[in-house]
Amino acid sequence: MDTAARKEVFRYLFGKVVDPLGYKFTPDEELVDMLLEAEVKTELDTGAPYCPCQRRTKVRAEDMKIVCPCIPFHRRHFDAMRRCWCGLFVHKDVTDPSVLPQIPEDEI
Amino acid sequence: MSQDVVVYALSTCPWCKRAREWFTAQQVACEFINIDELPDQEGDAAADKAHELSGSHAFPVVVIDGSVVVGFRPERYADLLGIK
Numbered sequence: 001m002d003t004a005a006r007k008e009v010f011r012y013l014f015g016k017v018v019d020p021l022g023y024k025f026t027p028d029e030e031l032v033d034m035l036l037e038a039e040v041k042t043e044l045d046t047g048a049p050y051c052p053c054q055r056r057t058k059v060r061a062e063d064m065k066i067v068c069p070c071i072p073f074h075r076r077h078f079d080a081m082r083r084c085w086c087g088l089f090v091h092k093d094v095t096d097p098s099v100l101p102q103i104p105e106d107e108i
Numbered sequence: 109m110s111q112d113v114v115v116y117a118l119s120t121c122p123w124c125k126r127a128r129e130w131f132t133a134q135q136v137a138c139e140f141i142n143i144d145e146l147p148d149q150e151g152d153a154a155a156d157k158a159h160e161l162s163g164s165h166a167f168p169v170v171v172i173d174g175s176v177v178v179g180f181r182p183e184r185y186a187d188l189l190g191i192k
Contacts, residue, residue, distance in 0.1 A: 052118065052121050055155050055159075
């Protein structure tokens with residue numbers, strides 16, 4: 001499957017997962033495209049679409065917590081930011097994602 | 109006076125790129141380390157260092173004169189650099 005087709009699969013599957021969690025894709029289409037492209041590459045390299053902005057630990061149980069969409073594993077943190085760490089998803093009520101900064105979990 | 113700025117980054121992370129662009133726009137020299145593009149052992153060592161500094165596996169990790177900022181946070185960077 002080529003990259004564009006895989007990105008569309010991710011769009012469909014991820015959308016189904018995040019919708020009941022109260023999230024949606026960020027309205028920043030350029031960012032969505034960059035992040036999905038990175039996840040397709042990561043999946044090809046490693047076998048899973050890990051978060052493009054978090055480092056794998058090589059401990060499988062820990063690494064599973066950063067497979068996209070990783071919202072369920074970071075609910076308190078992401079709900080407080082109203083976005084996920086990489087910004088692929090935002091709370092459904094967010095219209096301007098540029099005002100949502102990255103805040104580390106220990107500062108929440 | 110020049111400041112010591114190091115950015116630990118992942119090549120797949122757009123916020124890491126934005127951090128680099130921000131420092132470039134501010135004409136602040138920084139050491140930019142894409143840890144996933146380093147050879148295995150070197151990359152692991154840099155990742156361990158970033159984790160030791162930040163207590164996290166999230167990127168970017170920015171170190172400004174010893175102060176650690178996790179995430180793309182231009183206001184924090186500016187405060188630490190004394191930029192208004």
